[in-house]
Amino acid sequence: MSGAFESRRALVSGGAGGIGLATARLLAERGARVAILDRDPAISRDAAATIEGVAVVADVRDAEQVAAAVAQAARDLGGPIEVCVNAAGIYRIASLLELGPEEWDEVLAINLRGSWLVAREAVRGLVAAGVRGGAIVNISSTAGLIADASEPGAHYNASKAGVIALTKQMAAEWAPHGVRANAVCPGVIETSMLRLMDDPVAGQTYLDHQVPLGRLGQPEEVAAVIVFLASDEASYVTGVAVPVDGGVTSI
Amino acid sequence: MVGHVSRDRRQGGVSGNRAIVTGAARGLGEAVASRLVADGWHVALVDVVDEVETTAAALAATAPDATVVGIVADVSRENDVERAVTQAADVLGGLDALVNNAGIGGSDTPVVDTSLDAFHRVLDVNLVGSFLVARAVATVLLAQGSGGAIVNLGSILGQRGEAGSAAYSASKAGVTLLTQALALELGPHAIRVNTVAPGNMATEMHWEYVRDLAAQMDVGFDEARDHVRSGIPLGRHGTGDDIAGTVAWLLSDDASYVTGQTIGVNGGVVLS
Numbered sequence: 001m002s003g004a005f006e007s008r009r010a011l012v013s014g015g016a017g018g019i020g021l022a023t024a025r026l027l028a029e030r031g032a033r034v035a036i037l038d039r040d041p042a043i044s045r046d047a048a049a050t051i052e053g054v055a056v057v058a059d060v061r062d063a064e065q066v067a068a069a070v071a072q073a074a075r076d077l078g079g080p081i082e083v084c085v086n087a088a089g090i091y092r093i094a095s096l097l098e099l100g101p102e103e104w105d106e107v108l109a110i111n112l113r114g115s116w117l118v119a120r121e122a123v124r125g126l127v128a129a130g131v132r133g134g135a136i137v138n139i140s141s142t143a144g145l146i147a148d149a150s151e152p153g154a155h156y157n158a159s160k161a162g163v164i165a166l167t168k169q170m171a172a173e174w175a176p177h178g179v180r181a182n183a184v185c186p187g188v189i190e191t192s193m194l195r196l197m198d199d200p201v202a203g204q205t206y207l208d209h210q211v212p213l214g215r216l217g218q219p220e221e222v223a224a225v226i227v228f229l230a231s232d233e234a235s236y237v238t239g240v241a242v243p244v245d246g247g248v249t250s251i
Numbered sequence: 252m253v254g255h256v257s258r259d260r261r262q263g264g265v266s267g268n269r270a271i272v273t274g275a276a277r278g279l280g281e282a283v284a285s286r287l288v289a290d291g292w293h294v295a296l297v298d299v300v301d302e303v304e305t306t307a308a309a310l311a312a313t314a315p316d317a318t319v320v321g322i323v324a325d326v327s328r329e330n331d332v333e334r335a336v337t338q339a340a341d342v343l344g345g346l347d348a349l350v351n352n353a354g355i356g357g358s359d360t361p362v363v364d365t366s367l368d369a370f371h372r373v374l375d376v377n378l379v380g381s382f383l384v385a386r387a388v389a390t391v392l393l394a395q396g397s398g399g400a401i402v403n404l405g406s407i408l409g410q411r412g413e414a415g416s417a418a419y420s421a422s423k424a425g426v427t428l429l430t431q432a433l434a435l436e437l438g439p440h441a442i443r444v445n446t447v448a449p450g451n452m453a454t455e456m457h458w459e460y461v462r463d464l465a466a467q468m469d470v471g472f473d474e475a476r477d478h479v480r481s482g483i484p485l486g487r488h489g490t491g492d493d494i495a496g497t498v499a500w501l502l503s504d505d506a507s508y509v510t511g512q513t514i515g516v517n518g519g520v521v522l523s
Contacts, residue, residue, distance in 0.1 A: 171484060171519045172484055172519065175484030175485050175486065175518075175519050176484075176486070178485075180485070180519075187508075211438075212434055212435050212438025212439065212510060212511065213438045213439075213441070213443075213508065213510060214438065214439055217508035218508070221507050221508040222508070224504070224505035224506070224507070225505065225506065225508075225509060227505070228500045228505055228506070232496075233496035233497070233499070233500055234496060234497065234500075234516075235493060235496065236450075236485065236489040236490070236493035236494075236516050236517070236518050237493075237497060237514065237515065237516050237517075238484065238485060238518065238519040239484070239515070239519040239521065240514060240515045242509065242512060242514060243509070243511075243512050244508050244509055245508065245509075246438070246508050246510060247434050247435065247438050247510040247511040249511070249512075250431040250434050250435055250510070250511025250512075251435065
């Protein structure tokens, strides 16, 4: 049952807002003890307070900070992290001809390297504690599956496609430890990251013509899929990337 | 819990709890029907074998408040399907969901040794059958106008071909694209359509394949089974409960923005 996260220890990077916060909240509702990891101490603390969770702080690009934060979360929660959700990420729009190398590196470092570093520390914790089992859920994007000339971001797309490849490799390498790894690929979700509706008319036209369900998704709807993948309901599901996009990638 | 999560929370979910499960007499279909009944659904079990009535009666005994009915029908026959879906909708008082699970394996045969009849039979049950049932159920759902959800059973062999599986692979790949087309057509009506693609499952259909494999490898059944298992990252065969968990999720509002997708339930076999 996906309701049963009874006392399970979870960590959500980027858990202070958007899809990350919705996921942290849903995990807590279903019985998990949750650590929120964010770069900003105050933001992390305030978000954790809303779900009676714990707050840890790290820049996910930094291996030492990540190791310290994941270890701190495990100490505060009373054992190794069993559910690790990699929701920390940034979105940038820039055409290939204008995009600068610094921005490219920043997007790849946060979205891709960060996902690897956080999950690596969580699984290291499980293995060191001799705990078999665990679930990783990485946030990719429909942008990791399809291109979009009207809202270009090759660095973002590459980072999210990279997350899918990373997920499959995690699934293959960590299966012997009983750890499952899956990804979700959100489409147009109503968060502060969304740019689609900056032009409401064009945005509505997109929803009418490109989204079979004809509407934006809510962060809670992505969280519900993440929580399913993290649950025992998905105990034979590993290495998959599930679009949560109202059908966009079916077109 | 998944089946109980406030189903009327959002557009795109399933507002009721009345489902048809095909191929439900035994195996994965029975496991799915059993799970749905346990979650509080009213379920019509459809199968080509009479045994479906026994299965339904046994399930009904576990849930006194649920309406559980067994209907004998061949999903590859248009008249059977129309009759079965009409009967299910009558008995259940409408429909909200379909699990299109009925399927046959076909034998492990190279294309050059496959007769036209044998190829047709696999396509007729797995692909045409899924179309016929989905068409009949979608017609009911559209008339009701209250949304719904359809889950079609594909296969890992519909995502990746394998020698000796041409008919089966083609039928299951067809199911995946049937799902996509249906999702696009039915999305505007808040009806979601997805595929669950099982890998190596502990079912009679798979053990048949393992027996063929044992003969080819000239080894015993256990050795052939262990050979298959060694190629599964999670190190075990899947169970009916594994499939039922994913189907129950896809039918629930926890999947309210998921449509047109194929979800592998395969222990990590397709990693490339």
